[in-house]
Every structure is written in structure tokens, then in C-alpha cells.
Amino acid sequence: MNNAQPDTLTVVGAGIVGLAAAIELQRAGFNVTVVDKEGAGTGASKGNAGHFATEQVFPLADPAMLPKLPGMLLDPLGPFRIQPRYFLKALPWFLRFLHNMLPSRRVQNSRAIKALNQDSIAAMKSLTAFCGCEELLTLNGSLLVFEGTPLQEVQKEFRAYADAGVELQLLSGDEVRALEPSLTTNITNALYFTHVGHTEDPYRLCLALESKFKEMGGKVVTEELVKINTSNTDPSITLETNSGSHKTECLIIASGAWSKPFAKQLGYSVPLESERGYHLMMPQLSRLSRPVASYNRKFIITPMRDGTRLAxxxxxxxLKAPLVEARANCLFPHAKALLPELFADATVEDGVRWMGFRPSMPDSLPVLGRSQKQSNVFFSFGHQHLGLTWSAITAKLLAQEVLGKQADIDLSPYRIDRFS
Structure with a gap:
């Protein structure tokens, strides 16, 4: 592609991943259009926990969860659930998930996760500085707190992260409360991840990126993509939407949990599932200065601009089942236990419930890079729990790939055809 005469390029998806990619490619000289059925940042990018979670270096497919799985699945309000009617449909994904519990697979997948994590904060710092929204990135670390967990078990967790190259400190309960005085005295220890961050408003971050993109000359079109037409004789791609058709010379699929049918139209069968993630947004402003995750309760509290997010x-x-209010409501008693003074007079009815779709692959890795079937089609989806964390770094790597440059890291672990 000749940057002296910029090609037209379309990004399908206006979440944080798609917007970051659109900015990088517009900066590279392309005429970029973003197509999304609902507009910028309205999906999982709006309601996530706001945590830049570079400490999460372990794949979700962990054999340690196997003995706990039956109890978790039977508990309708537990941290992990499959809706009974959906079990058979999800079964193929879970069989692949189980395969990725093999030690060799976990080592391989963890290595690929860490490769993306390594420069993701630096990439986000650069992106927010370019977009003039540095205040939306706070680098104050995060806590993983333990309530009465035996010290030996806490130390085992500490060593696992340390051995994986994560920068952290092991804190006593008193040291935890020196950092965050509002936390309960029931906390006996914590892991303090010192080189991670959070945003006080992930939706506002998306809007800031959209604003900068438009300022650069990019376009955002609120239409629903229906069909992708490619041809062996015509190098351009025709996109059919609910409002008409558009031609583009280059296509990026970054539509998160809705990417699977588009990949299928392009000749790929990908084991993409949507994890339905919940939050309860409470209006009370916490005095926390960083995200606090609970080892025992399996949830996270993040201080936000307009309240406190429980996720x-x-x-x-x-993708079609409605929100289950009880799954958002069940976060409140856990938050009240950790922040007893903040929520002393609060009720769950004070909160606003939300549910979004995390696009998840069974190996915990995104799909990233060029199509092996169409040289002008690229992918960036399947970021699972780390869409916010990886958005800027995958945008940078994707732009390198589109421009035909050597990417900063090896992209082969993320190829779309790795499941063939």
C-alpha cells in the first residue's frame, strides 16, 4: 500500500480496540472509516472494570479450577456460570478450553499474553497523550486482597506472579489499610501490583479517542454490517450494511463478540464465545485510589469519576439472552463487606446494572493480524478480559502489519488460522 496516496480503510467496530486501531491507521496515512451498529464505546468498552490489568499473565484455562467447577456452575450467583439452555451450544468451546489446560499449552499461551502485556501501558500512555486525555489514565497500581487466607497460600500466589515477571509487593493487613484506609479490617494480606493502572471512565476514554479520530479526518458511520463481499478479480471489498453498500480497499474486523460471523464470511471458523460480564455502578464515591480485587470473592472494585464500579x-x-439483574446485584454484599463505611447506608437499589459481552477465545489470546486468505483483510478481536489493556498495543502492532512492516513482537501465536 502506498502511503503517498492513502488507501481507503474500514474498521468494523467502534469499541476501544477498533477506535485505537482507527487512530493508528489514520496517523499512518490511510483514509479510515469506522462502521459500528451502535456508535463509539457502547458495548463492553463502556462498562468494563476500567482496569489496565497487565498483572493478568495466566491463561483462564487453569486446571486448578476443575475441582471447583461443578460447585461454581450450580451456583446461579457464583462467579462462573453457564445458563442451562446454553450448555450444549457452549460445549465445543469448553472442550477447547479444557485442551488449553495442558501444561505445554499454558506455558505457550502465557508467553503470548506476556508479550502483549509488556508494552501495553506504554502504548496506552502514548495514545492518551496523543488524544489529549492523559487524565483518563491513572498509574497507581492495584490490589488483590485476601480475607483470612492462610499466609502459605498467599505466598504461593505471590511467588507465581513474581516468577512470571510481574512486579508486585506482598502486604500485611495493616500495610493494606495504610494504602487504602477505607478497606475492612478483615483483610489480612494483599498483593500490590505496582505497575498497572485504571481509568476513571472507560466510556469517556472511548469518546476522547473518537473525538481525536474525527479531528484527524476519520469518519464514524453508525450502520450495521450485514455482509462482506470479496472477489478474486476486484481488489476492493464491498460492505453491505442495513443502509446501503460501501467499497473499501482494506478491511479490519474489530467487532468484539460479534466478529465470529464476519470471520465465517471470510472463510474462517473461529471458536469465539461471548462471556457476559456484569457491573453494578454505585453512586457513592469511594476513597479508593486504585482498583481492589478480591481473591476470595472473585470480583473487583474500581473508583470511577461518577461513583464506584463493582464488576x-x-x-x-x-448474545441474545437478557441481563439477569441478580448477577449484578450479587456484587453489592461483597462490596459492602470490603468497604463497610462507604456502603453502610446504601442499598443495592441505589446501583445501576449493566451487562456486556467479552469476546473470548479458549486459549485467552486475541485474533490479531493479516488474513491468510485475503491480503487486504486484517483482524483484531477476541481480547477477552483484556480489551482495555491491550487496545493500544494491538492497534500499534496491527498498523505495523497493515503497513507491511516487521511487527514489534511475533504475531504468529495470534493468527486466525491457529485453530484450523
Whole structure:
């Protein structure tokens, strides 16, 4: 592609991943259009926990969860659930998930996760500086707190992260409360991840990126993509939407949990599932200065600009089932236990419930890079729990790939055909 005469390029998806990619490619000289059925940042990018979680270096497929799985699945309000009607549909994904519990697979997948994590904060710092929204990135670390967990078990967790190259400190309960005085005295230890961050408003971050993209000359079109037409004789791609058709010379699929049918139209069968993630947004402003995750309760609290966000839980139920209010409500008693003074007079009815779709692959790796079937088609989806964390770094790597440059890291672990 000749940057002296910029090609037209279309990004399908206006979440944080798609917007970051659009900015990088517009900066590279392309005439970029973003197509999204609902507009910028309205999906999982809006309601996530706001945590730049570079400490998460271990794949989700962990054999340690196997003995706990039956109890977790039977508990309708537990941290992990499959809706009964969806079990058979999700079964092929879970069989692949189990395969990725093999030690060799875990080592390989963890290595690929760490490769993306390594420069993701630096890439986000650069992106927010370019977009003039540095205040939306706070680098104050995060805490993983333990309530009464035996010290030996806490130390084992500490060593696992340290051995994986994560920068952290092991804190006593008193040291935890020196950092965050509002936390309960029931906390006996914590892991303090010192080189991670958070945003006080992930939706506002998306809007800031959209604003900068438009300022650069990029276009955002609110239309629903229906069909992708490619031809062996015509190098351009025709996109059919609910409002008409558009031609583009280069296509990026970055539509998160909705990427699977588009990949299929392009000749790929990908084991993409949507993890339905919940949050409860409470209006009370916490005095926390960093995200606090609970080892025992399996959820996270993040201080936000307009309140306190309680997030967590994984539910498999597809893209069409409605929000289950109880799964958002169940986060409140856990938050009240950790922040007793903040929520002393609060009730769950004070909160606003939200549910979004995390695009997840069974190996915990995204799909990233060029199509092996069409040289002008690229992919960036399947970022699972790390869409916010990886958005800027995958945008940078994708731009290198589109421009035909050597990417900063080896992209082969993320190829779309790795499941063939």
C-alpha cells in the first residue's frame, strides 16, 4: 500500500480496540472509516472494570479450577456460570478450553499474553497523550486482597506472579489499610501490583479517542454490517450494511463478540464465545485510589469519576439472552463487606446494572493480524478480559502489519488460522 496516496480503510467496530486501531491507521496515512451498529464505546468498552490489568499473565484455562467447577456452575450467583439452555451450544468451546489446560499449552499461551502485556501501558500512555486525555489514565497500581487466607497460600500466589515477571509487593493487613484506609479490617494480606493502572471512565476514554479520530479526518458511520463481499478479480471489498453498500480497499474486523460471523464470511471458523460480564455502578464515591480485587470473592472494585464500579462474574449465555439483574446485584454484599463505611447506608437499589459481552477465545489470546486468505483483510478481536489493556498495543502492532512492516513482537501465536 502506498502511503503517498492513502488507501481507503474500514474498521468494523467502534469499541476501544477498533477506535485505537482507527487512530493508528489514520496517523499512518490511510483514509479510515469506522462502521459500528451502535456508535463509539457502547458495548463492553463502556462498562468494563476500567482496569489496565497487565498483572493478568495466566491463561483462564487453569486446571486448578476443575475441582471447583461443578460447585461454581450450580451456583446461579457464583462467579462462573453457564445458563442451562446454553450448555450444549457452549460445549465445543469448553472442550477447547479444557485442551488449553495442558501444561505445554499454558506455558505457550502465557508467553503470548506476556508479550502483549509488556508494552501495553506504554502504548496506552502514548495514545492518551496523543488524544489529549492523559487524565483518563491513572498509574497507581492495584490490589488483590485476601480475607483470612492462610499466609502459605498467599505466598504461593505471590511467588507465581513474581516468577512470571510481574512486579508486585506482598502486604500485611495493616500495610493494606495504610494504602487504602477505607478497606475492612478483615483483610489480612494483599498483593500490590505496582505497575498497572485504571481509568476513571472507560466510556469517556472511548469518546476522547473518537473525538481525536474525527479531528484527524476519520469518519464514524453508525450502520450495521450485514455482509462482506470479496472477489478474486476486484481488489476492493464491498460492505453491505442495513443502509446501503460501501467499497473499501482494506478491511479490519474489530467487532468484539460479534466478529465470529464476519470471520465465517471470510472463510474462517473461529471458536469465539461471548462471556457476559456484569457491573453494578454505585453512586457513592469511594476513597479508593486504585482498583481492589478480591481473591476470595472473585470480583473487583474500581473508583470511577461518577461513583464506584463493582464488576466481575462470568456467564455464558450467548448474545441474545437478557441481563439477569441478580448477577449484578450479587456484587453489592461483597462490596459492602470490603468497604463497610462507604456502603453502610446504601442499598443495592441505589446501583445501576449493566451487562456486556467479552469476546473470548479458549486459549485467552486475541485474533490479531493479516488474513491468510485475503491480503487486504486484517483482524483484531477476541481480547477477552483484556480489551482495555491491550487496545493500544494491538492497534500499534496491527498498523505495523497493515503497513507491511516487521511487527514489534511475533504475531504468529495470534493468527486466525491457529485453530484450523
Amino acid at each position: 466481575g462474574t462470568v456467564e455464558f449465555g450467548g
